[in-house]
Amino acid sequence: MKRPTFTVSQKIAAAYLLSVLFGLIALGYALSSLHQQTQRSRHLVEVDFRALGLLRDLRATTLAQERLEKQLLVLRDPALLELAVNRRRKFSTIWAAFSRLPLPLSDPDFSSLVTAYQQADHACGELLAQKDWRQAAQCSSQRSSPRREALLAGLDTRANRQRQVIDQTLQTLPASSNRAYRITLLLIGFGFALSAPVALTVIITIHRSINTLVEATKQLAAGSFDQAIQVQGQDEFTLLAREFNEMGQRLKDLEQRCLDANPLTRLPGNLAIDREIEARIKTGRPFSHLYIDLDNFKVFSDRYGYKAGSEVIAQVGDLIRKTVRHGGTDRDLVGHIGGDDYVVLTDPERDEAIAGKLLEEFDRMAPSFYSEEDRRAGSFLARDRFGVERSFPLLTMSIAVIRSDQLETPTAIAISAECVKIKKHLKDLPGSNFLINRRKIL
DSSP, X not given: OXXXXXXXXXXXXXXXXXXXXXXXXXXXXXHHHHHHHHHHHHHIIIIIIHHHHHHHHHHHHHHHHHHHHHHHHHHOOTHHHHHHHHHXXXXXXXXXXXXXXXXXXXXXHHXXXXXXXXXXXXXXXXXHHTTOHHHHHHHIIIIIHHHHHHHHHHHHHHHHHHHHHHHXXXXXXXXXXXXXXXXXXXXXXXXXXXXXXXXHHHXXXXXXXXXXXXXXXXXXXXXXXXXXXXXXXXXXXXXXXXXXXXXXXXXXXXXXXXXXXXXXXXXXXXXXXXXXXXXXXXXXXXXXXXXXXXXXXXXXXXXXXXXXXXXXXXXXXXXXXXXXXXXXXXXXXXXXXXXXXXXXXXXXXXXXXXXXXXXXXXXXXGGGGSOHHHHHHTEEEEEOTTSOEEEEEOOEEEEEEEEXXXXXXXXXXXXXXXXXXXXXXXXXXXXXXXXXXXXXXX
């Protein structure tokens, strides 16, 4: 009789199904054994050890009641009565907690010992509360003391039995764990042996993919952001390669932004600003363009020097960044055109609040740039660009705001041209000012 033949695919499928079957059996057995072990361990902690602890608490409380009763009969101090009542309540609380435990051992005799002792202790407590010391002493010697001794003996017996239960449980746990471990390991071994060919194929694929990613990462670290991994298929490594390619493109864009960033403020420069304006125009979503300029900055630099001027530019950049962070959105852009000129791109509904806050904070900060003499005078003498000496006020800020939806055909050039017009108007006004263009521009 001719034996049936199987293709390689069929053999791999059969081996895979067998490995899955053994894996499921091993998993089911392991989970079942783990559940049983967990239940026994939980019962051991929550019931057995808890019961032993409560038995010890009952014994300690009983001995404390005995000592307190003897002190009351000797000292006859009414102040100890409240303490005796609290001890009695504590005993009842502990016994109630012990009674609620789902213990497999039922001992009616032990329960009767507790009940008899509580009744006797309560009766003696009533006599003590009435300060009938003679009757209380007689009750103690004839009723509570004998029952207390019987209860203590019963507590010791019950605790010993509870320890035996705990010891037996602890002895069976390792044996059960070892047996479950061996059987699970055996089942897993069968499954592993059957799945080895499939695993080998997967390992080779992973090894090749990782080598490709490592090589691409080295190229990326060397600054070659154009490195691209050829991808095919839809598996996890294909998706990872696509994300890697996208990351390389983002790093390339980030490098261009860093190269374009202003060295003083670390804010994006002209290229990044123009690219963001064009991107926003393409989306068709309205945005506001805030052109920020410092008034009389050149004469300030001439008077205080290049370094002081650079510090002012850096501080103003930080001020704009913080103001937009608190008053704008994550989509907003803060850019530095150069010198004392800055740009903010934000939503139209936020431009007025941002501009107002900037002027307020700058006017508060500007006097700190000057000497005490100039700050007190509020101005200083300097020569203008025509060589004429005249008085110049402290630095102020002008902000020209252009909303893209006010332009018939918004472009970066058109927005820039409108900003220049508004800035010229603001320069003629005293102090810090901002102006929003609210008219339609054709």
